[in-house]
Amino acid sequence: MAEEPVAGTEQAVQSGGLTVAVTATDGIRVLAVVGDIDHHTGDRLRSALEVTGTKRPRIVIDLRRVAFMDSSGINVLIAAHQDVTQAGGWLRLAGPTPAVRRVLELVGVDQLIDCRDTLRHALAL
Numbered sequence: 001m002a003e004e005p006v007a008g009t010e011q012a013v014q015s016g017g018l019t020v021a022v023t024a025t026d027g028i029r030v031l032a033v034v035g036d037i038d039h040h041t042g043d044r045l046r047s048a049l050e051v052t053g054t055k056r057p058r059i060v061i062d063l064r065r066v067a068f069m070d071s072s073g074i075n076v077l078i079a080a081h082q083d084v085t086q087a088g089g090w091l092r093l094a095g096p097t098p099a100v101r102r103v104l105e106l107v108g109v110d111q112l113i114d115c116r117d118t119l120r121h122a123l124a125l
Contacts, residue, residue: 017041020048028058028123034065037073045073049080057089060122064095069103081113090114094122 018041021032031048035041051057059080077093084091093115096104104110116122 018044020044022048025123026125028060030060030062030119030123032062032065036068037066037076038068038070039072042072042076046076046079049076049083051080051083051087051089054087054089057084057087059084059089060092060094060119062094062119062122063097063100064119065097066100067097069100074103074107074109077109077113092116092122094119 018033018035018037021034023030023032031045033045037045045061049059049061051059061077077091081091091113093104093110093113095118096115101110101115104113104115109115114122
């Protein structure tokens with residue numbers, strides 16, 4: 001089943017092999033990530049996840065088009081989860097590919113950060 005597009009303002013930023021398109025719907029920031037998340041591209045994702053000054057941020061990271069994630073990506077996700085939680089919000093991961101899901105499960109990130117099978121489920125309140 002194909003996901004429906006997310007309505008809202010969009011800002012796309014590309015860095016090396018990673019593109020992060022940021023949209024908002026119903027007050028939820030959605031980051032559609034395309035490419036590999038590694039030590040070369042992790043800072044791009046980290047920047048898009050910045051929540052300084054945001055009260056109760058709600059963020060979904062759409063991972064459907066991420067083929068690879070290394071420990072740098074894991075560190076970015078954990079730091080973002082901590083920042084968002086401290087600000088009174090939440091972070092969810094949506095639709096990780098099998099390879100990315102395997103990495104998340106191996107290191108236990110799927111137990112720390114809410115990981116949903118689809119973008120639609122991740123956006124459900």
